[in-house]
Amino acid sequence: MVTSSQGPAAECVNVPLADRSYRIEITSDAVGGFADSIIASLGDVTHVLVIADQAVEQSWANPLAAALESAERGTAGAIRVSQTSVASGETSKSIAEFERLLQWVSAEGGDRRSVIVAVGGGVIGDLAGYVAASYARGIRFVQVPTTLLAMVDSSVGGKTGINLPTAKNMVGAFWQPSLVLVDTSVLSTLPDRSYLSGLAEVIKYGVIDDAEFFDYLESHASDLVARDPKALRHAIARSCQSKASVVGEDERETSGRRAILNYGHTFAHAIESTAGYGTFLHGEAVAIGMQMAAQLAIDLGMCDATLLDRQTKLIVACGLPTTWADADPDAMLPVMMRDKKVAHGKLRFILPTRLGAVDLLGDIDEAAVRDAIVKLKK
Amino acid sequence: MVTSSQGPAAECVNVPLADRSYRIEITSDAVGGFADSIIASLGDVTHVLVIADQAVEQSWANPLAAALESAERGTAGAIRVSQTSVASGETSKSIAEFERLLQWVSAEGGDRRSVIVAVGGGVIGDLAGYVAASYARGIRFVQVPTTLLAMVDSSVGGKTGINLPTAKNMVGAFWQPSLVLVDTSVLSTLPDRSYLSGLAEVIKYGVIDDAEFFDYLESHASDLVARDPKALRHAIARSCQSKASVVGEDERETSGRRAILNYGHTFAHAIESTAGYGTFLHGEAVAIGMQMAAQLAIDLGMCDATLLDRQTKLIVACGLPTTWADADPDAMLPVMMRDKKVAHGKLRFILPTRLGAVDLLGDIDEAAVRDAIVKLKK
Ligand SMILES: NC(=O)c1ccc[n+]([C@@H]2O[C@H](COP(=O)([O-])OP(=O)(O)OC[C@H]3O[C@@H](n4cnc5c(N)ncnc54)[C@H](O)[C@@H]3O)[C@@H](O)[C@H]2O)c1
Ligand SMILES: NC(=O)c1ccc[n+]([C@@H]2O[C@H](COP(=O)([O-])OP(=O)(O)OC[C@H]3O[C@@H](n4cnc5c(N)ncnc54)[C@H](O)[C@@H]3O)[C@@H](O)[C@H]2O)c1
Ligand SMILES: [Zn+2]
Ligand SMILES: [Zn+2]
Numbered sequence: 001m002v003t004s005s006q007g008p009a010a011e012c013v014n015v016p017l018a019d020r021s022y023r024i025e026i027t028s029d030a031v032g033g034f035a036d037s038i039i040a041s042l043g044d045v046t047h048v049l050v051i052a053d054q055a056v057e058q059s060w061a062n063p064l065a066a067a068l069e070s071a072e073r074g075t076a077g078a079i080r081v082s083q084t085s086v087a088s089g090e091t092s093k094s095i096a097e098f099e100r101l102l103q104w105v106s107a108e109g110g111d112r113r114s115v116i117v118a119v120g121g122g123v124i125g126d127l128a129g130y131v132a133a134s135y136a137r138g139i140r141f142v143q144v145p146t147t148l149l150a151m152v153d154s155s156v157g158g159k160t161g162i163n164l165p166t167a168k169n170m171v172g173a174f175w176q177p178s179l180v181l182v183d184t185s186v187l188s189t190l191p192d193r194s195y196l197s198g199l200a201e202v203i204k205y206g207v208i209d210d211a212e213f214f215d216y217l218e219s220h221a222s223d224l225v226a227r228d229p230k231a232l233r234h235a236i237a238r239s240c241q242s243k244a245s246v247v248g249e250d251e252r253e254t255s256g257r258r259a260i261l262n263y264g265h266t267f268a269h270a271i272e273s274t275a276g277y278g279t280f281l282h283g284e285a286v287a288i289g290m291q292m293a294a295q296l297a298i299d300l301g302m303c304d305a306t307l308l309d310r311q312t313k314l315i316v317a318c319g320l321p322t323t324w325a326d327a328d329p330d331a332m333l334p335v336m337m338r339d340k341k342v343a344h345g346k347l348r349f350i351l352p353t354r355l356g357a358v359d360l361l362g363d364i365d366e367a368a369v370r371d372a373i374v375k376l377k378k
Numbered sequence: 379m380v381t382s383s384q385g386p387a388a389e390c391v392n393v394p395l396a397d398r399s400y401r402i403e404i405t406s407d408a409v410g411g412f413a414d415s416i417i418a419s420l421g422d423v424t425h426v427l428v429i430a431d432q433a434v435e436q437s438w439a440n441p442l443a444a445a446l447e448s449a450e451r452g453t454a455g456a457i458r459v460s461q462t463s464v465a466s467g468e469t470s471k472s473i474a475e476f477e478r479l480l481q482w483v484s485a486e487g488g489d490r491r492s493v494i495v496a497v498g499g500g501v502i503g504d505l506a507g508y509v510a511a512s513y514a515r516g517i518r519f520v521q522v523p524t525t526l527l528a529m530v531d532s533s534v535g536g537k538t539g540i541n542l543p544t545a546k547n548m549v550g551a552f553w554q555p556s557l558v559l560v561d562t563s564v565l566s567t568l569p570d571r572s573y574l575s576g577l578a579e580v581i582k583y584g585v586i587d588d589a590e591f592f593d594y595l596e597s598h599a600s601d602l603v604a605r606d607p608k609a610l611r612h613a614i615a616r617s618c619q620s621k622a623s624v625v626g627e628d629e630r631e632t633s634g635r636r637a638i639l640n641y642g643h644t645f646a647h648a649i650e651s652t653a654g655y656g657t658f659l660h661g662e663a664v665a666i667g668m669q670m671a672a673q674l675a676i677d678l679g680m681c682d683a684t685l686l687d688r689q690t691k692l693i694v695a696c697g698l699p700t701t702w703a704d705a706d707p708d709a710m711l712p713v714m715m716r717d718k719k720v721a722h723g724k725l726r727f728i729l730p731t732r733l734g735a736v737d738l739l740g741d742i743d744e745a746a747v748r749d750a751i752v753k754l755k756k
Pocket of ligand 2: 431432433434466467468471498499500501502504524525526527528531532533534535536537538547564565566567568569572
């Protein structure tokens with residue numbers, strides 16, 4: 001793991017959403033400077049509510065809260081900081097935790113000008129973002145993602161929400177952050193498997209949107225696996241750029257454009273579900289799912305075999321699985337039929353036509369899908 | 379109470395909100411036709427979830443659900459209708475009820491194309507609207523208001539939400555309905571006091587926005603008190619028109635324009651709170667509050683005394699209170715200071731300059747406010 005700092009290097013991505021536009025700042029040694037970024041970007045901040053994942057409370061949330069509290073602001077006065085933490089893990093994305101946090105914000109005297117800062121992975125971002133969307137019918141919030149998946153995916157795009165006992169992400173709001181602050185050094189404490197899992201979504205952007213970025217990933221895979229800050233900043237910035245441009249065209253998932261972000265995901269959800277939740281991390285299932293999708297595209301004559309070759313090599317280089325020995329089309333197909341991408345009982349897939357470009361294909365033959373699954377069963 | 383039908387007369391108001399624009403249809407004998415309106419307006423409806431106040435379940439929700447279920451739609455097929463009821467009263471605007479309804483929608487197989495229909499007063503509209511805003515990050519909903527307050531106020535404007543134990547309406551979303559269906563005959567079962575209370579908001583629109591409408595109200599007060607369908611349709615349409623135009627300029631309460639709807643309300647909230655909740659109905663407190671606000675405007679030289687005279691006569695003609703013998707400035711002022719309209723510790727009020735026009739005045743002297751309260755203490 002590379003720990004040398006790269007100096008004041010920073011990358012910036014703008015998410016273009018009219019009056020809801022915002023910036024993503026990507027640095028490698030700036031957590032200390034996050035307080036300044038928040039103050040500079042948001043203007044009239046007098047009360048900040050920090051909501052952190054327990055796993056990063058000590059290491060990242062406390063220093064950020066302290067920096068906010070002691071920020072020198074002249075006549076603007078000190079910032080009042082409230083802080084709470086949330087138990088790590090998906091079960092915190094519940095209505096019970098949502099309610100607890102809303103009552104906490106109220107007890108802390110939150111008003112329409114208060115700002116929520118979410119410090120954690122996708123769980124905390126989704127949960128705290130939904131609290132921000134709902135309190136006083138919407139207050140500002142800042143994402144400080146601490147997992148690679150959150151940096152390249154969940155903290156960009158404005159989807160916030162919680163789970164129902166029977167349905168994941170079924171309750172929520174589209175609510176854009178005012179600012180996203182990424183520091184790659186935060187990833188130093190992230191376990192390997194979780195880190196590598198995030199790389200699957202990075203590869204996804206290369207395949208669906210950005211062939212040049214795919215080239216870059218091929219030549220820098222070992223740097224990324226070693227968590228090299230410079231390579232990471234570039235990969236995160238390009239990933240966010242891709243997601244931001246898709247989201248900018250289809251903010252509320254109405255035009256269908258946003259669906260391209262689901263490349264590999266119809267298969268992945270079926271893999272996660274039939275393997276039993278917890279067997280694969282999400283990114284691992286996405287890696288295998290992208291392989292199945294690419295295989296399906298080749299079988300349907302939509303793209304040539306080199307795409308799958310290159311994708312396979314890159315996934316392997318990133319330490320992720322490319323096949324699943326236990327894949328069972330009989331178990332996976334029913335799950336896929338229940339997926340959101342199914343319209344009128346017909347399977348629909350995001351499939352690559354070449355590196356950097358995908359098509360939405362409806363009306364796909366079940367037999368072809370089975371074939372693709374079986375071919376990746378190695 | 380007038381019960382004679384007025385034939386197929388209907389009024390329509392458009393709420394202009396770009397791609398969130400919608401229609402308010404106001405009729406007097408058309409509940410039977412609501413199913414057709416929903417189908418015609420919303421297009422691809424295959425699943426409707428009716429959420430009704432227990433008090434109107436039998437009389438209004440059941441027939442509507444039955445009409446939806448038996449609608450003749452040729453090849454479009456039958457509509458699947460799910461139905462539930464909610465206990466009457468403000469306590470239903472809770473996170474617990476919000477959660478129950480979300481799980482119910484999920485158990486009923488609700489998806490992104492399902493439509494929620496709220497049948498009830500402001501409580502049901504706010505609660506069911508917030509469920510619609512949150513399920514699958516937002517599904518369509520239709521308001522079928524059954525109180526006069528809901529017809530002229532809460533069902534227009536897109537504010538949805540629930541209460542925290544310590545803060546009313548503190549959690550929610552801006553989420554516009556797709557359609558609002560008003561049938562004045564629904565009001566036949568509404569108790570007198572609740573009905574008259576709704577007239578206070580109607581008078582409010584005349585004062586803040588529409589002098590000609592104020593004239594109309596003066597000459598038709600007895601028709602309105604008698605619930606004459608024609609007068610009611612006109613009064614509801616003009617009220618909705620006023621609210622719609624304000625909301626169209628300030629959908630999310632950011633420009634300040636929407637604040638004019640709070641005429642009389644800073645006083646009213648203090649009256650409701652110091653009298654003890656339940657002593658006054660909201661509209662009764664608003665009536666007295668508008669009197670205090672008009673008095674304050676006169677004392678500050680902002681408008682002349684005839685405005686208060688005419689307002690007093692109209693409020694009396696509508697069977698509402700114009701004074702409060704127990705008004706206590708020492709008790710009311712602290713409540714008003716905590717109100718949202720206070721900025722930097724200074725009281726701010728929406729005050730009339732003449733009939734049909736108001737100004738937002740900040741920096742008002744506490745003594746003047748006390749004076750106005752005491753003058754209405756008769
Ligand atoms: N909103 C969106 O657009 C979107 C997109 C994709 C995923 N998601 C959601 O994101 C969630 C998954 O996100 P995730 O993978 O970040 O999971 P997560 O938030 O649960 O984090 C994974 C684990 O890492 C720990 N952790 C976080 N940061 C750490 C750090 N710096 N060092 C050490 N440990 C750390 C957490 O405590 C947790 O145990 C899911 O709930 C998913 O639904 C949302
Ligand atoms: N969203 C907004 O913009 C907005 C604006 C104003 C008020 N509100 C909210 O609206 C609520 C008050 O609305 P409300 O006054 O309609 O109260 P409500 O919904 O509680 O209805 C009042 C009573 O009348 C009963 N009822 C309803 N329709 C009836 C009918 N046709 N016949 C007989 N009984 C009937 C109800 O059961 C209830 O007991 C409050 O929660 C308030 O916060 C919201
Ligand atoms: Zn994913
Ligand atoms: Zn009111």
